[in-house]
Structure formats: C-alpha cells, structure tokens
Amino acid sequence: IxxxxxxxxxxxxxxxxxxxSYIKPPKGLNLAALKAVFAGLGLPDLTNNxxxxxxxxxxxxAADEMSKQAVTLKARITNGLQCRGVDVITEWDASxxxxxxxxxxxxxxxxxxxxxxxxxxxxxxxxEEVDKVFAQxxxxxxxxxxxxxxxxxxxxxxxxxxxxxxxxPDGLKQEIQDAIHQLGPVxxxxxxxxxxxxxxxxxxxxxxxxxxxxxxYTEYRISEKDETARQALLHSEQKxxxxxxxxxxxxxxxxxxxxxxxxxxxxxxxxxxxxxxxRTPYHDFNLLDHLGKPKVTxxxxxxxxxxxxxxxxxxxxxxxEDPAVRRNMDAIGPExxxxxxKFKQGQLPLNEQRAVQVRDILNDLxxxxxxxxxxxxxxxxxxxxxxxxxxxxxxxxxYIEEVTRGKDRDKVRxxxx
Numbered sequence: 001i002x003x004x005x006x007x008x009x010x011x012x013x014x015x016x017x018x019x020x021s022y023i024k025p026p027k028g029l030n031l032a033a034l035k036a037v038f039a040g041l042g043l044p045d046l047t048n049n050x051x052x053x054x055x056x057x058x059x060x061x062a063a064d065e066m067s068k069q070a071v072t073l074k075a076r077i078t079n080g081l082q083c084r085g086v087d088v089i090t091e092w093d094a095s096x097x098x099x100x101x102x103x104x105x106x107x108x109x110x111x112x113x114x115x116x117x118x119x120x121x122x123x124x125x126x127x128e129e130v131d132k133v134f135a136q137x138x139x140x141x142x143x144x145x146x147x148x149x150x151x152x153x154x155x156x157x158x159x160x161x162x163x164x165x166x167x168x169p170d171g172l173k174q175e176i177q178d179a180i181h182q183l184g185p186v187x188x189x190x191x192x193x194x195x196x197x198x199x200x201x202x203x204x205x206x207x208x209x210x211x212x213x214x215x216x217y218t219e220y221r222i223s224e225k226d227e228t229a230r231q232a233l234l235h236s237e238q239k240x241x242x243x244x245x246x247x248x249x250x251x252x253x254x255x256x257x258x259x260x261x262x263x264x265x266x267x268x269x270x271x272x273x274x275x276x277x278x279r280t281p282y283h284d285f286n287l288l289d290h291l292g293k294p295k296v297t298x299x300x301x302x303x304x305x306x307x308x309x310x311x312x313x314x315x316x317x318x319x320x321e322d323p324a325v326r327r328n329m330d331a332i333g334p335e336x337x338x339x340x341x342k343f344k345q346g347q348l349p350l351n352e353q354r355a356v357q358v359r360d361i362l363n364d365l366x367x368x369x370x371x372x373x374x375x376x377x378x379x380x381x382x383x384x385x386x387x388x389x390x391x392x393x394x395x396x397x398x399y400i401e402e403v404t405r406g407k408d409r410d411k412v413r414x415x416x417x
Contacts, residue, residue, distance in 0.1 A: 029120060032127040037111065040134030041066060050117040060112045066140070067108035070101040073143045083150040084157055086184045089143070097143055100136040107133045149195070156202040157183060162281045163209045168291055172212060176205050210277040216287040220295060221269035229298040230266055237351060238309045244355040245312050249363055250319055254375075256308050262296050265289065309350075316358060317344050328365045336361045 034047050041062035049055045077097055081089035089097070107125075114120050160176050167173035179201060186198040222230065233239060246253045272283045319325055320340060329337055336357075342348045343358055350358070382399045383392065 029117075030123055030126070033123060033125055033130050034120060036127045036130040036134070040130060040137060041108075041111075050120060056115045059114065063108040063111040066137075067105045067112075069140055069144075070105040070108070073140060073147070074098045074101040074105075076147055077143060081146060081150055083153050083187060084183060086187045088146050088150045088187055097139055100139050103133060104136065104140075152199065153183065153187065153202075156199070156206070159206060159281060160202065160209075163206075166213065166282060166286055166288060167209070168288065172205070172208060176209070179205055206278060209281065210274050213277050213281065213283075213285075213287065214272065214274055216290065217272060217283065217285050218269065220287070220290045221285070222266050222298065224268060226266075226298045227268035229302075230263070230268075233263065233298060233302055233305065236305070238305050240352050241350050241355045242305065242309060242312065244352065245316075245359055248359045251312055251315055255311075259301065259304055259308060263301050266296070266298065266301070313350060316362065319362060320344050325362070325365045332361060332364065 029047070029050070031047050035045055038044065038046055038059075041059070043058060043062055046055045046058065074097070077089055077094040080087060080091040080094045114123060157180055160180060164173055164176060167176070182198060186194055242256055245251055246256050267285070270283065276283065339348065339354070339357060340361060343350070343354065348354055379399070382395050387395060
C-alpha cells in the first residue's frame with residue numbers, strides 16, 4: 001500500500017485485501033530527479049513549492065504540452081518530410097525521431113498522474129533516467145524547425161512558379177527558374193548558413209517581381225477619370241452603330257475587332273499595392289498581354305472609333321454604286337429605296353435604328369453575289385517570303401485567280417475580314 005493506491009483500498013471488500021502483499025512507510029522525495037523533471041519541462045525549480053496545488057497544475061500543463069508536441073511531430077514525419085520532392089527528413093531519420101518522441105510522450109503522460117506531494121514520493125524514475133529522456137528534447141525544436149522550413153520554401157517556390165506565367169522569357173524569369181532548380185541541392189546539403197542565404201535570395205526575387213509587376217500594372221491600367229471616359233465610349237452612339245454594322249456581310253470588320261480588344265483591355269487600376277502582390281502574384285492583369293504593344297489612351301481609341309465609323313459609312317454609300325446592287329433595287333420596296341437614297345445623300349445620318357435598316361436592306365441586295373473573304377491567315381502562304389513590289393502584285397493576282405476560278409466574276413465580291 002502506498003499513497004498512489006490508497007483510494008483503491010477504501011473501495012475494496014475485505015476478501016480482496018490479499019491483493020496487497022505488504023504495507024510500508026512512504027518514501028522520501030527524490031529531489032534530484034524532480035529538479036531534473038522541472039528543468040526538462042522548461043519550468044523553474046518548484047521543489048520548494050510542492051505543497052502548493054499550483055505547482056502540480058504547472059507540472060501537468062507543461063507535461064501535456066510537451067506530450068502533444070511530440071505526438072503531433074511524430075505524425076507529421078510518418079514517411080519522412082519532403083519539400084517539392086526533396087528530402088528534408090529522410091525516412092530513416094524519421095524513424096529515429098519517432099522513437100524518441102514516443103519515449104518523451106509516454107514519460108510526459110505519466111508525469112500528469114503525479115498530482116500531489118505524496119504521490120511524488122513514489123516517483124519511480126532516477127535523475128539519470130529523467131536526464132536520458134529529456135536529453136533528446138532538442139529534437140522537438142529541431143524537427144519543428146525543419147517542418148517550418150519546408151513549409152516556407154514550399155510557399156516561396158509556389159509563389160515564384162506562379163510568377164513565371166507572367167514574365168517575358170529572359171531576365172528575371174530566367175533568374176527565378178535557376179533559383180527554383182537550386183532547391184534540391186541546398187536543402188539536400190542541410191547547411192543552415194546556405195539555407196538562410198538561399199531563402200534570402202528567394203525573398204529578393206519575390207521583391208523584384210512585385211516591384212516589376214506593380215510598375216507595369218500602374219503603367220497599363222487607367223485612372224478613374226479615364227475609366228469614366230472609357231465607359232462613355234462603350235455606351236456611345238458611334239459604338240452602338242458599329243456593333244450593328246459589324247454583322248454586315250459586306251464590311252471588313254478586322255479593324256473594329258482589334259479596336260474592341262484594345263478597348264476591353266483598358267481597365268481601371270484597382271487598389272493594388274506591393275504587399276498585395278507579394279501575397280498573390282496575379283491581380284487580374286497579365287502583363288504579357290501588354291508587353292511589346294503600344295500603350296493606347298481612351299482619347300486615341302475615341303479617335304480610332306470615329307475613323308472606323310466614317311470608313312464604314314463611306315463603304316455603305318459606295319456599295320450602293322455597285323452595279324449588282326443597283327440591279328437588285330427592284331426587289332425591295334419603295335420605302336427602302338427612299339431610305340437608301342436619303343442615306344446616300346447624307347440627309348439621314350446613321351443612328352441605331354437606321355443602322356439596322358440599312359444593314360439588313362444591303363444584306364438583301366447582296367443576295368446572289370458570291371462573297372469571298374480573305375484573311376491574314378489565308379494570305380500567309382502567298383506572302384511567306386520577301387517579294388519585290390512587282391512580285392507581290394503578281395503573287396496577289398495569282399492568288400485572286402485561284403480563289404475565283406470557276407466563279408462568275410461579275411458576281412464575285414472580295415472582302416478582307
């Protein structure tokens with residue numbers, strides 16, 4: 001019978017007393033071993049405060065924290081620890097760590113049972129045994145550091161790999177690729193100084209990317225004032241008319257499609273700062289879509305739209321002079337003929353309603369014509385090498401002869417889409 005099982009004795013029947021072989025006086029405190037326990041748990045020497053219940057709360061709390069840490073770390077390195085395929089902790093080393101963590105966790109779990117001075121008098125470990133358990137305590141911080149280190153490098157490399165998508169194929173992009181390839185050799189060596197220098201180099205690359213991205217973002221995004229003007233252009237009468245006319249079969253729409261792309265690429269600058277870019281490398285802006293291309297302003301786009309509008313209006317009037325179109329005039333009603341004539345004379349400027357009417361009437365008048373659409377792609381085989389002006393003219397003539405062969409040339413109409 002001792003202090004740890006005295007409670008059991010109170011609840012036993014008389015017939016079960018034979019389970020206790022003998023009764024002996026309580027042991028004294030093994031102060032050397034207890035001092036080693038407090039030191040191992042990172043607590044001050046509390047051997048003079050063993051009558052204070054708070055001492056045992058501190059003992060249990062510290063033991064519980066160390067036990068949980070050991071169990072958690074053991075689970076994290078079940079199969080070793082890798083960072084993007086590089087061994088930070090090998091499976092062999094992990095098995096050694098797990099053995100030590102099991103021993104620490106088991107010891108700490110037992111410490112939680114000593115909740116009074118009386119129970120500590122039956123503490124079964126010597127100072128040497130306690131020292132042996134806690135001698136490997138440094139492994140907890142060592143493994144935790146490696147896990148933190150692996151997490152940091154995983155984060156750095158993920159970020160930089162995303163950056164590669166938005167950089168031109170030289171300069172900073174090449175430096176980032178080279179740095180990423182160094183991950184294996186640096187972590188494989190495991191030298192703290194080289195690892196620290198490597199991390200510093202990755203952080204410097206992230207900083208450079210953030211500065212570069214932010215510079216280009218600011219350069220190619222527009223101000224709030226320009227955004228107001230862009231919205232006005234988007235909803236302007238001229239654009240609405242052009243949106244209607246681009247569906248006409250007899251107009252070349254390539255310039256307008258290019259103009260639309262440029263207008264839609266102009267976006268207002270959001271409140272993006274360097275800190276935001278360092279967290280996320282992309283902010284709805286791919287600078288590769290803009291590099292090498294001239295920066296346009298809303299005013300320039302407004303001027304371009306006016307030019308396209310004027311060109312299309314002129315083209316519509318000129319198509320009314322097409323002999324084939326004139327021959328088909330008898331097929332439309334007098335109201336439509338009057339509308340076209342007034343439009344041709346400039347008496348009825350184009351608006352949304354008239355644009356629809358003129359487009360549809362002219363589409364009908366073009367029925368029976370053989371439309372051939374040319375594009376830059378279709379012309380590439382003809383102009384795939386340097387040509388003199390005369391050679392280019394002859395090559396183009398040959399191409400036209402080829403695409404119109406077998407067709408009624410009076411009904412053929414060629415347009416560059």
